[in-house]
Amino acid sequence: MSIMTHKNTLFKIRERGKFGFMNENGEIVIEPQYPSVEDFHNGFSRVKIFDRIIFMDELGRLLLKTLFHDIGYFEEGLARVQLVQKWGYIDSRCNILIDPQFEGAGDFSGGFAPVQRGNLWGYITPQAEWAIYPQFQVAGEFNNGLAAVAKEGKYGYINAKGKWVIEPQFDFAATFKGDFATVVQHEQWGVLHKSAALLIPPQYPIVEGVSEGIFSDGLATIWQNGKYGYINQKGDLVIKPVFEEVGNFHEGLAAFKHKGKYGYMTKNAQMFIEPRFDEVQPFSEGLAAVRIRNQWLYLDTEGNIAIPPRFLDRVAPMRNGMAWIEKNGMWAYINQEGQIVWLENE
Numbered sequence: 001m002s003i004m005t006h007k008n009t010l011f012k013i014r015e016r017g018k019f020g021f022m023n024e025n026g027e028i029v030i031e032p033q034y035p036s037v038e039d040f041h042n043g044f045s046r047v048k049i050f051d052r053i054i055f056m057d058e059l060g061r062l063l064l065k066t067l068f069h070d071i072g073y074f075e076e077g078l079a080r081v082q083l084v085q086k087w088g089y090i091d092s093r094c095n096i097l098i099d100p101q102f103e104g105a106g107d108f109s110g111g112f113a114p115v116q117r118g119n120l121w122g123y124i125t126p127q128a129e130w131a132i133y134p135q136f137q138v139a140g141e142f143n144n145g146l147a148a149v150a151k152e153g154k155y156g157y158i159n160a161k162g163k164w165v166i167e168p169q170f171d172f173a174a175t176f177k178g179d180f181a182t183v184v185q186h187e188q189w190g191v192l193h194k195s196a197a198l199l200i201p202p203q204y205p206i207v208e209g210v211s212e213g214i215f216s217d218g219l220a221t222i223w224q225n226g227k228y229g230y231i232n233q234k235g236d237l238v239i240k241p242v243f244e245e246v247g248n249f250h251e252g253l254a255a256f257k258h259k260g261k262y263g264y265m266t267k268n269a270q271m272f273i274e275p276r277f278d279e280v281q282p283f284s285e286g287l288a289a290v291r292i293r294n295q296w297l298y299l300d301t302e303g304n305i306a307i308p309p310r311f312l313d314r315v316a317p318m319r320n321g322m323a324w325i326e327k328n329g330m331w332a333y334i335n336q337e338g339q340i341v342w343l344e345n346e
Contacts, residue, residue: 009320010058014331014344021045021060023060024321026333026342030060042074042098043092044293055079063094075107078126086132087115089126098128103249110142112160121149123162132162140175144194148173148181166196176212182234189213191220191233200235210246217249230254230267239269250282251301264288264303273303284317287336298323298338307338 010142013032021040025257036048037056044055047062053071055063074082078097083297088100089108104116112123112131121139123132137188138187142256146157146165156168157176172184183202186219189212190202197222206212211223219238229241230249245257253264253272261277264283279291285296295309299317314326322333322341331344 008295010045011320011322011324011333011342012037012039013333014078016345019047022193022333022342024341029058044074044079047277048075057092063090063092064088065094066096072105075109076115076126078108078113079108080105080113083173089113097126098124102218106139106141110145110160112142114139114141114147123147129251131160132158135162140173143176146176146194148175152346157181166192170202177215180215184213189237190197191288199233200231204231214248217252217267219249219254221246221248238267239265247280247282250284253283253288253301255282257281262290273299281315281317284319285321285336287318287323289317289323290314306336307334 010029012162013020013022015032018032019034020028022032029137034047034049038046044057046053047056050067052067057073068081068083070082071284074092077090085101086100086199087105088103089098091097102115102117106114106225109127112125114121117134120134121136122130122134123139125131132271136149136151140148142160145159148155150156151168154168155170155173157166157173159165170183170185174182176194181190181192182189186200187206188202189193189204189206190198191200191213193199204211207223211221213220214231219232220229222229222241224241227241227345228243229237229245230239232238247255249267252267255262256265256314258275261275262277262280263271266272267299276329277290277292281289285303286301289296289298292309294311296312296315297305297309298307300306312325312327313329316324318336322335325332325334328345332340333342335341
């Protein structure tokens with residue numbers, strides 16, 4: 001198996017209770033010195049210092065011009081920040097571009113950000129101009145030209161001019177992902193197309209963390225009569241609900257449970273990797289972590305052992321060519337060949 005190459009990727013590390021970052025070669029780029037850090041997102045990590053959350057760039061530089069009470073994430077070049085009780089926006093150099101003046105604020109998406117003035121939500125542009133004046137109880141992010149909003153207790157979708165494209169009629173409506181969005185009525189979910197066609201009328205019970213109308217690899221888990229199956233985005237029943245436990249499809253395979261053991265199946269419900277594992281994780285970058293008793297190992301998509309068993313406490317899926325593991329309470333990273341790239345010092 002060839003090792004995937006990833007440039008400018010940083011990985012969170014821990015040394016003596018402090019956190020920093022290394023590169024894909026295991027070289028420390030940002031010394032472990034912070035009480036907590038988050039993975040980088042759009043070029044910035046959120047780190048804790050001075051009992052505040054502060055942005056840090058990939059060179060380890062902190063944005064310290066102003067200490068904010070709370071911060072969001074950088075999206076489309078701007079990040080929401082809270083100063084005292086009001087929210088505004090900064091650029092990547094910590095310059096305040098939109099003065100803190102809103103009671104609430106969301107991330108920029110599709111050229112607009114939802115903000116709260118008084119008790120109502122509207123949308124602004126990066127130039128701090130009102131694109132849609134406050135009039136909604138709830139305002140979601142724009143995606144594919146539409147945003148989910150609520151008025152008088154019901155959700156629908158508006159366009160960038162604030163006009164109703166899909167009238168408010170749902171108990172809840174999620175942000176569009178591509179051409180599809182999940183909608184909820186009477187605690188049951190369905191699927192809406194951006195053309196306003198209700199492809200799947202709300203009919204499937206919400207099972208938190210398992211069946212919530214979230215599609216992965218084009219399929220979503222459904223729950224009927226105590227069993228799990230899958231449908232596609234057209235509402236066709238692809239895999240009948242006969243399983244006691246399942247996971248989402250990733251890279252063409254999904255985990256399932258049979259007689260107390262876990263295995264993996266394909267999209268045509270064929271048992272591809274027989275159930276013999278005590279715990280499994282989804283496939284990522286061609287590998288999946290599985291546990292047999294107290295040993296973790298990684299399988300490839302053919303069901304072969306790619307990384308042999310090791311006595312490990314915890315493992316994570318592959319990400320950018322490496323996987324985080326915990327061995328005897330110590331952090332480590334391994335590559336796709338199973339070689340330890342970095343190990344925490346005691």
